[in-house]
Amino acid sequence: MTLDATDRLILNHLQEGFPITPDPFHVVAQELGLDEADLLARLERMKTDRIITRFGPFFDAEAMGGAFCLCAMAVPEEDFEAVLTKVNARPEVAHNYERSHHLNMWFVLATETEEEIEAVAKSLERETGQRVLRFPKLREFFIRFRVAA
Amino acid sequence: MSIDATDRQIIAATQAGLPLVPQPYAAVAQELGLGESELCDRLRAMQKSGVIRRIAVAPNHYALGMLxxxxxxxxxxxxxxxxxxxxxxxxxxxxxxxxxxxxxxxxxxxxxxxxxxxxxxxxxxxxxxxxxxxxxxxxxxxxxxxxxxxxxxxxxxxxxxx
Missing domain, CATH: 3.30.70.920 (Lrp/AsnC effector binding domain/regulation of amino acid metabolism (RAM) domain)
Known part of the structure; x- marks a missing residue:
């Protein structure tokens, strides 16, 4: 499907936030100079066409309790599949990507506590004989993504 | 910052998204057996404490041609x-x-x-x-x-x- 200027306006505007008020779509429609029913219909269509992945509250998993850490390993090519099997076997490993770099395996550990992050990382190091570099998030810069208008 | 069982119910009910209806908060509140104003107060409190980063749209990069x-x-x-x-x-x-x-x-x-x-x-x-x-x-x-x-x-x- 193609997006028109109004769709793009809506996407950009709603990435910035959505009000908590009884008639939020009415408020947003007024801000954008649109009709509320048109706004809802466009959102519905973009959701159906999978232009919109999700619309709603984004929760901070860390603020809800829980610890997360991006980790990276430099796995020799010949050991890659064996190490991958060991890493992916851990339920604490949420995402894992192979990347074009000397550090070629990048995954996120998700646990209940910081201590468990350390424990899982150390246990993976023992199990694989490879270092697990830890890159915890120190600071997050504003996250959004704008559609060229 | 702490969240209680009701907050967790709200999180579970809205994780997949808000309904695209004129009064989305009233619809979620009804589903959970809460008042709309209680739901909104709790959402505001969670937003203030950082449990909710923001309420917003997430576009699909691939669908937008960002391949x-x-x-x-x-x-x-x-x-x-x-x-x-x-x-x-x-x-x-x-x-x-x-x-x-x-x-x-x-x-x-x-x-x-x-x-x-x-x-x-x-x-x-x-x-x-x-x-x-x-x-x-x-x-x-x-x-x-x-x-x-x-x-x-x-x-x-x-x-x-x-």
Missing amino acids: ANGMSVWDIEDERIADLGPQVGALEFVSHSYERPRALPDWPYNLFAMVHGSDRDEVEAKRQEVATLLGAACRGSDILYSTRILKKTGLRLRSKEG
Whole structure:
């Protein structure tokens, strides 16, 4: 499907936030100079066409309790599949990507506590004989993504 | 900051998204057997405490034609990152941007920024734009492309009450 200027306006505007008020779509429609029913219909269509992945509250998993850490390993090519099997076997490993770099395996550990992050990382190091570099998030810069208008 | 069992119910009910109806909060409240004003008060409290980062739309990069992305990484002078990090995060083609610790000597980079483009060339061109923005405060950079998804599981909400 193609997006028109109004769709793009809506996407950009709603990435910035959505009000908590009884008639939020009415408020947003007024801000954008649109009709509320048109706004809802466009959102519905973009959701159906999978232009919109999700619309709603984004929760901070860390603020809800829980610890997360991006980790990276430099796995020799010949050991890659064996190490991958060991890493992916851990339920604490949420995402894992192979990347074009000397550090070629990048995954996120998700646990209940910081201590468990350390424990899982150390246990993976023992199990694989490879270092697990830890890159915890120190600071997050504003996250959004704008559609060229 | 603490959330109770009702907050957890609200999280579970809205994780997949808000309904696209004129009164979405009333619809969620009714589903949970709460009053609309209680639901809204709790959402506001969670937003204030940071449990909710924001209520917003997440567009699908692929569906928007942004087929390529790279994890760009930068070695920024420590005293400049507070100033430069938000500028990188505000670029329209950057979706996620974080400060992370270096792992010397293997890894000198302390700023991570996901750069999106319609193809690899566009991602490289945008990486240059970031380099220009950072100027002399940047001592080195690299970009990592994902070559394979090895595992992808959603983050599961723990069922225990917190």
